[in-house]
Amino acid sequence: MKILCQLLSVLLIALILIAAGVPHTALIISPDALDSLPADTLPIASPDSMDAPIHYKAKDSIVMQIPKKRILLYGSGDTKYKETNITAERISFDQENGMVEATKVNDTAGKAIGRPVMTDNGQSFESDTMQFNITTRKAKIYNTRSVYGEGFITSQQSKRMPDNTIFGFKNTFTTCDLDTPHFQFRARKIKVIPDKLVISGPANLEIEGIPTPLFIPFAIFPITQGQRSGILPPQYVVNQQKGIGLENGGYYLGLGDNFDLTTRIDLYSYGSWGIKASPTYRKRYKYNGGFNFDFANTRFGDPEVKSEFSTSKDFRVTWNHSMDSKARPGVNFGAAVNFGTSSYNKYNVFDYNTRVNNNIGSSITFSKTWQGKPYNLTMGLNHSQNLSTRDVSISFPDATFTVNTIYPFQPKEMVGAPKWYEKIGISYNTILRNQANFKDSLFGKQAMFDAMQTGMQHNIPISFSIPVFKTFTLSPGINYTEYWYTKKLIRKWDPNKKNLGSDTAGGAIDTTYIPGFYSARDISASMSLSTAMYGMYTFNKNSKIKAIRHVMRPTMSVSYRPDLSSQYYHELQYNKEGDKQMVSDFDGAIIGVPSPGAFGGINFGLDNNLEMKVFSKKDTTGRHEKKIKLLDGFGINGSYNLVADSFKLSTFSLYARTNLFDKLNISASGNLDPYQVDARGRRLDKYVWQQGKISLGRLTNASVSLSTSFQSKDAKSKEKEQKIDSLENVQGADAAFAAQQRQLQMVRNNPGEYVDFDIPWRIDLSYSLSYTNTIIPDSGGVVKRITQYVSFNGDFSLTPKWKIGLNSGFDFTNMQIAYTNMYISRDLHDFNLSINLIPFGTYRQFSFTISAKASILKDLRLNRSRQFYDQ
Template sequence: MIGARFGVVQALVAAGLLAAAGPLSAQDPVPAGAQLPDTVEVDSTALRIQQRLQLLGRAPGSDSARAEAYADSLRTLSAPANGFRGRPTQPGVGSEAPTDIYARLRGLEGYTATEYAGTTAAYDADDGQLVLQGDSLVQAAVTFAQGELRARSIRYIEATGDLDAEGTPIFVPLDGDEINAQGLTWNTTADRGSARQAETQYTQGGNWYITSDFPELTSSRAFGHDAWFTTCDHEVPHYHFRAGQLKIVRGSILVARPVKLYFGDVPVAWLPFIATGLNSGRQSGILTPRFSVNDIVRTSGGYQRRVSNLGFYWAMSDYSDASIALDWFDNNYTALAGTARYNWARKFMRGSLSYRQYWRATGGVERTLNTSHQWQMSERTNLNVQGAYASSSSFVTQNSFDPVEVTRSIDSQGGLQHRFDWGNLSLSGNRRQFLSDDRVEQTFPSVNLSLSTITLFPAPQNRAGILNNITLSGGGTFRRSSTTRADFDTQPDRANTDGSLRAGLTLGRVSVSSGLQYRENALTGFSLGDGGPLLKTDSIDARGDLPGEIATRGAQVFDDPDMRAMLLEGYVDRADIADARLSWNASLNYQQNLIGSTTFTPSISWDSEFLRADTLSYAQDFVAGPTRVSFGASLRSDLYGFFPGFGKWEGIRHKVSPAFTYSYSPKVEPTALQEAVFGSSVVFPRNTLSMTLNQTFEGRVRSRTPEEAEAGDSTGLSLAGGAGPQRTEDGFLIPEQAETELLLGLQTSALAYDFVADSTGRFVDGFTTASLSNTIRSDYIRGLTVSMRHDLFDESAGTGGGPVSKNFSPYLESMNFSYAFSNTSTIFRWLGFGNSAASSGPDERSAEEFEAELRAPASQESIVPDDPGDVGDTGARGRQADVGAWDLTLGYSLIRSRPTATREGNASQNLSVSMRLTPTEDWQMAWRTSYDLENGGFNDHIISLTRDLHRWEANFDFLQTASGNWTFRFEVRLLDQQDLKFDYSQNSIDGIDRSRSVGAR
């Protein structure tokens, strides 16, 4: 046996350690005496290396001493000219530096280099074994085509191509993560090996730390037993899986069976198998099933089981995917859900489609759908579609566990917008399906055309004449809406058609405008029922519930005697009735600017209308009404009041913006037909005055003194975070512009008074405004919104059936209040309860944002599928927040009607609360509920507790809907693999119709 000792820097390199891949290989040696090609340089290093390869390729003779007849390849390659066999003391001493030799060896075409390094190397020529030894500081190493192997001791067996490593070997494959083991064997010929007590890490799709015995290892696959794996990177992991058998396909999948989940050292779950992806992108595969039971310990007869998400996910391309899944709910339904999504950014297209079909356990089929599409066809054209549909509203309310879903409508809308050079055109539609009464309101089509403003004879203002800068504008609209009800016997279906054209011309302060409007109302299948024939009245129903002059059922009948006879004699029990109105108007206005922002605008206008009604025999065709001339004027102004400031405000400004509009129309002389069709009200003159009032309170933030502005902050920037103080060209300091904040804003609707109606002698009879609305808002107290509507007058019939009396008696009809605030809100920072270090920017979220977050735990419990979102959209439910952070949203709504002598008043009051709290670093809590103040009970609840378990997230959810359904669910989910979760749920579905049980306690 020939032994040799080398330094760490100088590796043992021999010609026999080059794995041949070309024609000059050890398996096909060049015979002795063969001539080399003439193209090879005689004295080159490559020539000498090839000569040694030829010699080593010969079969050894019986006496190994014959090898001495050949020059020592290593000595020939590395020894300097002076005969010194060690490493040269300086680079370049001798024939060639070793680094140059290694570089030339690696650069040989047709060969793959294998490098050996160690503190000691021993080669047995008889057995063909090479043993490399390392020490406590430097490991022995072998670098070959499949990777690098490092260990305290490495044995290479030339006959089999095996590398046996002992002493904490480390194998680093060419493509993959390193493997640490207690013992490792690798066959360089078959490119496979085995390892004992090996530890490795797979980083594709997540960081998996794996400990296992691997009887078989390849560059692409690994088979193990008694495996232990986790994604927790702590030295003592918070959790881990244990499996009897393990298979890993690099870049594809990890499969283990059977599997136990441990939190710490405590087993918490058992699974027959786990299959999780290891690829970094999306990949087709089987979905993770969900199993749930109504009770783990059965305590009631309502024991139910549920298996859902049994299906397949298909990654069709980088821009689209689809999935299909089965959902089985014991004694309730079986459902099949399909989802498809696409996101084609190059074509500016994105969208999704979700469809579910339910087979009831009692028989029958229900369908629900949700779709969303956005397409920017060009710079001028956009298409947006969002749709939702449910075949049965009662099925949704009976089976949904989403408290938000059962109290909202199912909405769909879509639109196409295109911008031309001469204007904008939009085509849109919407549909609302109400779960409370199966009412469907639909508007389609809705067309809006707006022409671009045209300027005639343009000229600069300082040189413009009387005919310069004339502007023309115009446009039109068309809309058709309908209302259908499932209960057709009590209320008919209704359809409305509206259209309008408008045009305007402006010349300086003079403006001329005109318009044409058309409206048609129709009732389908109107029934007399038990209320008797229809009542003909002289006034149009202000609510628009019935067409034309048909308002209520009563003692009078249709004006058409044939229709009346058929209804009374029972020949027909339903009638399709409609009416249509066509009106036009034109006006001339002149605006005169007065002091400041005050403007005075006198005007004159003309208007008339045409009416057609099926209920009037003399109005089967359009009847023209009288033309009315109106004279009017409007006055608008802004009034200011200034008050001393306080706190951070230097001053308070109160702005009042009143607007007065006056209109007078003289009496007209209608014909007998016009008075019969339009009523006697068209004869009376009109003399009205209306007023609107808006108020704001603004605070001006205290400005800094010139010294403070000059000093700025320590960084040379202003306190506002912008550039330093501004100066003029002469060096004078420019004062900073004052910052203002809207402290309070109050907007009031118009109040109108008719002096003609005041002719009765009672001042209150002149008010034509039935209700008054007020809206309160504040930019400083962000999240605050208050709106109120008051019914101003009490109209009741006089005693003994006398005339109706009108008394001023404000009555609150509706009120809506919402306020969102948090620990960073300004008011709490003032009181010292908030975070004083929080930024002064917007710190409150809208109620819609809060509700969207709280719907996350309930989304999978809904019946109508949610929008699947973008391709590849994933994420945990929890969010990062500071310890002690909280936010709260309060909402209050009131709707009630005034009681009368013949009708009792009714009211609906609801209080809603949404709260989120982070009590500790690992816990988060969210709560949403609504309370019915009239019934004295809660309508719905969403309570969610989230626990951060490092790589896991645990959720405890309780949900109760307004229809009475409730569910409790516990879910623990692996954040690295969102689909890997464990669920338990308990619910109350028992087939009972709870659609009326609002306010269940």
């Protein structure tokens, strides 16, 4: 009787819930509540077989079949046991064997609805029919579709084991998110180890549902996030110089969160080879960096013909290091090293940005700022290298120590307006240089160390400024500079010495270096006056141009510098005709040389700024005005030496810069020599305008550069910014930076494979013009040289899925097309198709590549490349 009453109570509760019109009925049955009831009288599993409650609900109805010990859920059934959740249109639970079975149904139109979905520990399975045993935690699933990271797996049948391992029968694997994928791998058997690997037996690639001849004996697809070690497959190329080759094959070795190592090898049929090692390191919130060690052995000609056979052994070393600014406040260490043989790029690099740049450089710096004190220290190593001329310059150690301006007469607590002497400031700056200039073939040899120069410069400026006449600023100052040298240059004309390249003695300059300690000094006193003047021109009310404003900032200073370095200057004969010029014993010194003679004169300059206000509907302030800069700055500088015997007026320095409409950047500069020259090119102490010409002087050099960039709007720019932010938050700033650098290098090497289809078109243009008018006194010749170069790069979309791009330029000096790279890209949804072409020049290349988009299949690529080299 007691058992019957309890049973009726349970049924009564269910009837009350249904009568109340609650569509989603939920029952929570706990094993603790069943201890007093016989297990065989209720449609649930026995308390001994469960260690957690079972939660279940349904939208339509719940049917309890007490004699069969079964519960049936109809209409959006939902069952949850521990971490396992099953939803389906129909669910049945059998107490006898602890089996949960979920199925779909067809609506009146024959369309399947309520497909079973099983979620367990972050894994999701969608199928037609699903069976799950609560006791053993095993499951059998029919016609399932699962998602693992970027991959989608469908299986005709699959078994899920208690450790969450999946065994599948008659399966497909793809990264295409469409219901009918563009491509897939079909395998009879697979095994899925959650959060680790998908392993399959023999698999066949299908494209658009059509089997291809491509079979693989096995496949391993990693589905973990983060660092993974593995083989890096090579790509097939054909190089006219090196033969058939396999490039960039190697191995990636993950050594934890702080280190990894990538090794790659290039092999070619003609005997050339190359090896690359790229270790990287990082420590979150501290530092990150990486090395690249590249060595290449390139063979030319036939080894059987020794006269035509040669080899080129080249290397390149790069190192990048950056330090988090919060790691040690006031201390920073950074490195950007790029060093190697001049012929490395010639035979081993083909990307556009590297080929058009013949200059490489390196910089390693350490800096320290003392908190609360005016001291700053910077130390470093600097390197520059011209790959065309093979000139190398290395500076190490290179140090600068600075004491910021201090005001010795200023009280600790200011009261009222400061007095003039309280504004006197003094600072100190010292520079240490140790530099060698040599050809790259002399690296590490004694000649490189013989070319080393060392010098040190000390500078102590004393200055202050006071306002005068309301709108002017008066700035007196004293500046003392001292130079220390370790070598002295002695040059004399030797009439019996042979000129370079001549077999007869016609005379030449004989040069001798004398080591030792030498010093020179310079001191000057100055007083400058500056102000700003404004002019405004206003237009009528109906004009779209409201006003034009002109700002002039004239400066004038009087300075005096005595001649303290005359002992280090002398006249040098430089040709057999007896012509002479004034030279210094320290010409070419890396810390500079004091100017010869005394100076007592005037320095002057004028800077201008031009702006315009126009009518603008976009202005929301109510004034409907917009400010446009016509000229950011343009002006002239010069000086006049009152105590000089001749050539009192200096050359004029001109400059101009602007950014029109925030699109067109323009900069220009030049120098004018106000003195006349004779037939042999020697300067005369006569001004150009004394010949009756209306001119400030002869243009000795000038340069003009223009650049602009245009592109259409990116519809997904905000989404991309959010993606980058999320990447940095997940991986950390250091890892994100390292990944960004690797991605940037891949973009440079394969521009056609990394195009942004969200930007319909983009174009970048730049133009540079330089002019030099050099006079060679010893020959009387005048050398005028004009160089012009225009570069352009951009791309545009023929359709939303087709894009054409071009990087090129034109050299007007040599009247030839510069290094050119053309590419065509096609978005194939799951794949990228790219065609890269370098059609002109010594280095020509053609490549055809199809590569998968998904990072899990980044090594799935078909590449066909041909490279041609003309010596």
